[in-house]
Amino acid sequence: METYMPPRSIGMKSEQLALLSVMSHKMRTDPEIGKLLKPAKSVAKGIVEQRNLYLMQKGYDESTKMPEKLVEQLAKQQAIATSAWKSAKAAKNFSIFKPELEKMVELNREVADILMKVNKAKTPYDALIDSFEPKMTADAIDLVFADLRKDLMSLIERCQSAKKPDTSILRVTVPTGAQKDISTMLAQALGYDVTSPNSGGRIDETEHPFTTGMYDDVRITTHYHQDNFTDSVFSVLHETGHALYEQGMNPTWKFQPVGTACSYGIHESQSRFMENIVGRSKEFWTYQLPKIKDIASPSLDDLELDQFMRAVNIVNPSKIRIEADEVTYNLHVIIRFQIEKGLFNGKINVSELPQIWNEMYEEYLDVKIENDSEGVLQDTHWASGLFGYFPSYSLGNIYSGQIFSKISRDQPDWKAKLSVGDLSGIKSWLSQNVYMNANLYDPADLIKKITGTGLNAKPFVNYLRAKYGELYGF
Amino acid sequence: METYMPPRSIGMKSEQLALLSVMSHKMRTDPEIGKLLKPAKSVAKGIVEQRNLYLMQKGYDESTKMPEKLVEQLAKQQAIATSAWKSAKAAKNFSIFKPELEKMVELNREVADILMKVNKAKTPYDALIDSFEPKMTADAIDLVFADLRKDLMSLIERCQSAKKPDTSILRVTVPTGAQKDISTMLAQALGYDVTSPNSGGRIDETEHPFTTGMYDDVRITTHYHQDNFTDSVFSVLHETGHALYEQGMNPTWKFQPVGTACSYGIHESQSRFMENIVGRSKEFWTYQLPKIKDIASPSLDDLELDQFMRAVNIVNPSKIRIEADEVTYNLHVIIRFQIEKGLFNGKINVSELPQIWNEMYEEYLDVKIENDSEGVLQDTHWASGLFGYFPSYSLGNIYSGQIFSKISRDQPDWKAKLSVGDLSGIKSWLSQNVYMNANLYDPADLIKKITGTGLNAKPFVNYLRAKYGELYGF
Numbered sequence: 001m002e003t004y005m006p007p008r009s010i011g012m013k014s015e016q017l018a019l020l021s022v023m024s025h026k027m028r029t030d031p032e033i034g035k036l037l038k039p040a041k042s043v044a045k046g047i048v049e050q051r052n053l054y055l056m057q058k059g060y061d062e063s064t065k066m067p068e069k070l071v072e073q074l075a076k077q078q079a080i081a082t083s084a085w086k087s088a089k090a091a092k093n094f095s096i097f098k099p100e101l102e103k104m105v106e107l108n109r110e111v112a113d114i115l116m117k118v119n120k121a122k123t124p125y126d127a128l129i130d131s132f133e134p135k136m137t138a139d140a141i142d143l144v145f146a147d148l149r150k151d152l153m154s155l156i157e158r159c160q161s162a163k164k165p166d167t168s169i170l171r172v173t174v175p176t177g178a179q180k181d182i183s184t185m186l187a188q189a190l191g192y193d194v195t196s197p198n199s200g201g202r203i204d205e206t207e208h209p210f211t212t213g214m215y216d217d218v219r220i221t222t223h224y225h226q227d228n229f230t231d232s233v234f235s236v237l238h239e240t241g242h243a244l245y246e247q248g249m250n251p252t253w254k255f256q257p258v259g260t261a262c263s264y265g266i267h268e269s270q271s272r273f274m275e276n277i278v279g280r281s282k283e284f285w286t287y288q289l290p291k292i293k294d295i296a297s298p299s300l301d302d303l304e305l306d307q308f309m310r311a312v313n314i315v316n317p318s319k320i321r322i323e324a325d326e327v328t329y330n331l332h333v334i335i336r337f338q339i340e341k342g343l344f345n346g347k348i349n350v351s352e353l354p355q356i357w358n359e360m361y362e363e364y365l366d367v368k369i370e371n372d373s374e375g376v377l378q379d380t381h382w383a384s385g386l387f388g389y390f391p392s393y394s395l396g397n398i399y400s401g402q403i404f405s406k407i408s409r410d411q412p413d414w415k416a417k418l419s420v421g422d423l424s425g426i427k428s429w430l431s432q433n434v435y436m437n438a439n440l441y442d443p444a445d446l447i448k449k450i451t452g453t454g455l456n457a458k459p460f461v462n463y464l465r466a467k468y469g470e471l472y473g474f
Numbered sequence: 475m476e477t478y479m480p481p482r483s484i485g486m487k488s489e490q491l492a493l494l495s496v497m498s499h500k501m502r503t504d505p506e507i508g509k510l511l512k513p514a515k516s517v518a519k520g521i522v523e524q525r526n527l528y529l530m531q532k533g534y535d536e537s538t539k540m541p542e543k544l545v546e547q548l549a550k551q552q553a554i555a556t557s558a559w560k561s562a563k564a565a566k567n568f569s570i571f572k573p574e575l576e577k578m579v580e581l582n583r584e585v586a587d588i589l590m591k592v593n594k595a596k597t598p599y600d601a602l603i604d605s606f607e608p609k610m611t612a613d614a615i616d617l618v619f620a621d622l623r624k625d626l627m628s629l630i631e632r633c634q635s636a637k638k639p640d641t642s643i644l645r646v647t648v649p650t651g652a653q654k655d656i657s658t659m660l661a662q663a664l665g666y667d668v669t670s671p672n673s674g675g676r677i678d679e680t681e682h683p684f685t686t687g688m689y690d691d692v693r694i695t696t697h698y699h700q701d702n703f704t705d706s707v708f709s710v711l712h713e714t715g716h717a718l719y720e721q722g723m724n725p726t727w728k729f730q731p732v733g734t735a736c737s738y739g740i741h742e743s744q745s746r747f748m749e750n751i752v753g754r755s756k757e758f759w760t761y762q763l764p765k766i767k768d769i770a771s772p773s774l775d776d777l778e779l780d781q782f783m784r785a786v787n788i789v790n791p792s793k794i795r796i797e798a799d800e801v802t803y804n805l806h807v808i809i810r811f812q813i814e815k816g817l818f819n820g821k822i823n824v825s826e827l828p829q830i831w832n833e834m835y836e837e838y839l840d841v842k843i844e845n846d847s848e849g850v851l852q853d854t855h856w857a858s859g860l861f862g863y864f865p866s867y868s869l870g871n872i873y874s875g876q877i878f879s880k881i882s883r884d885q886p887d888w889k890a891k892l893s894v895g896d897l898s899g900i901k902s903w904l905s906q907n908v909y910m911n912a913n914l915y916d917p918a919d920l921i922k923k924i925t926g927t928g929l930n931a932k933p934f935v936n937y938l939r940a941k942y943g944e945l946y947g948f
Contacts, residue, residue: 004478004676004678005691006668006673006674006675006676006690006691006692006693007670007671007672007673007674008672008673008674008690008691009674009690009691011690012689012690012691013691194480196481197481198481198482199480199481199482200480200481200482200483201480202478202480204478215486216480216482216483216485216486217479217480217482217483217486217487218480219480
């Protein structure tokens, strides 16, 4: 649907998807499931069986407690709000989107009220967060984000006062064919097989890159812009991180609830680990840069490692989240988190959003938003009714920092090995600790089990400080 | 699955397909359908409602009368026999395939016995033919094939005694990129839209070309060989004929039994009409040849129209059906029809197949089969349990001749219009007479309604005689 569907097929495909969603809802809410769960739980043996039944019960309760009418209203409002959002974004005018967003928030308050009871969440917003990051709370996030924000802002200040890297070297023309070969090479280098006769992956093209599928069929997408080759490079590294996670789950749990992703945050930790911690490291490019120069020759013949490292690690406060660098990125997320929290605890009205947004961007990132299109309208999440999703992006970065720190203790030479193209050590570490555990634990428990401590942004901040201190010489 | 699936996905995909087939069988055989059909038929108004209910009843009876165990045995034997067929073909040894083909024939005898009762067919083979060409019988085919065979053999003799065209001019290298652009151009020229923002089609690549989908999403495949550009040209014209039929059915009948293809033979008449009657005509290439020469320039710069017409219309008795030319092709089919008939009326045993096959090829086509791989093992149909399918290939050619003859009476200038790139006349004729009628009539009734006469090979033979007489100068 996203890659090769003939455009005219959209109507037929939408009807098919609607039918499948009705059928799957019927199957998930079959009263027989409710009847079978209780006796099954009384005889469940071992943590895998228990976890499966816990996840089945959670899914069953959430599905059955949600009135069909509300589900239908949400689906309709999602289509309406997304359409209004597109118009508003094109017109750079929030007021077009406002009434539909208000209805969307209202419907999500109803959803949150129901989920609060099912999952015993303390606040409506916590109930929404739980859909993306089970058992995570706004209070826990607040605690971690407060320090993270301060640390990032001081780090950004230091980066800002240093000499700016020259990013014009990244604007050289690299033909699409060469970029495709680079994508394939990098995916293979990370162990995401897209070429062998037994491969379980593919790389295709879409406007917005994503990963889809599971186990033996996990595909990623990217996009190619001739004058911005690093766009495809880093999106492929990012999606490859997602793909390796999906492919790496315990195969004996296939088609069981326990054999799914742990959370959005854990998923994002895997993509950001590959994109940033591995993929923007000097050691990685020591080995890979000559290879991509070979593939793209002569386009990148003049590119030097140090120059490249500075350019792909520029720190530059900006207006658009999805274009943000590794350091400023989390401030974009923290702003969204604060706003969502305010929306659902009643302290912020939808009508105030543009003003609050613009003020926070000035305060957090020191940028002046000129219009709603580059401001509050930039993301599609809220139009789709996705509230509580944004924090998982930063949780992913924070987790990736904790994982980085633990790997560095377990395998002190892992980065040195990157510079000879050897990722076997970290691949087996991630497989054993993250991939294979799949959904056996809630994310907080998984992170504690892996790293020994709970959610903690310090390792991520330390990683950034060390890396940017060295790059910017402070 | 056939175009972009990662290879490792085959296991998962097979399980999914098996599950879907069980689910669809359950839906099709739901006793509620049987209960509803009778009262529905008593109040049905008009031929569309009546036809829908007739087709529903036929499908319901066929599905419910077939024991689940037999369906399961067939599915299993299909996998086993196909695997044995592959081994036998590689080893050029029929005896490897023999025991599995025997079981397959046996199972299909059981199927035929059941279908005989359901559809009141006179013989088991008629019952099998009915699955591909409803209401057609072996006797009716026999009658038409007997004359067709004689006419074709005498035409082939005349072509053989004329000067052979030079086909080496078709072996020039045309890069894959240019061949792809030619494919797109030809599809568009025939009105199969694969490029516009509202297109409902696509061209992809597979080893064996095919057409799939319906209505707003109909896709074709082809394959590209640098040194054989006409291979992709004619496979695209062929599949485009199929695609136009699928896209052109009455849209108000979407998802109704009446809104499906009439028969395999009628489907094939549409592909062969575009591939051969339009696609191998001088008028068509008068307009299109300069266009493909432009696209492929300089590869085809030396290609001249007359030379090209002779080369793509070579008549050359050969061993392999799918490589056969327009004239000899039907002899390959008639051989298979005779053998299938013998297999199901008990006059031929599976063990005799290679000998009978080789003798018939010598008698009909004057070629000497050297081994089973280029002989009785060349097609996959029997391994898949498809008996009664082969005749529809020739029925398609015969129907296409009848359609050609009628169009030529209705629009005497239609061929002249091809030479200025105008296909609008035949497109609207085919739409009105063939596409839009979809499955409203059984194929014999449709052909009679369109052309005024029943199944008749004479127009096809006359078309061939006129065309090849002119090309070969007799």
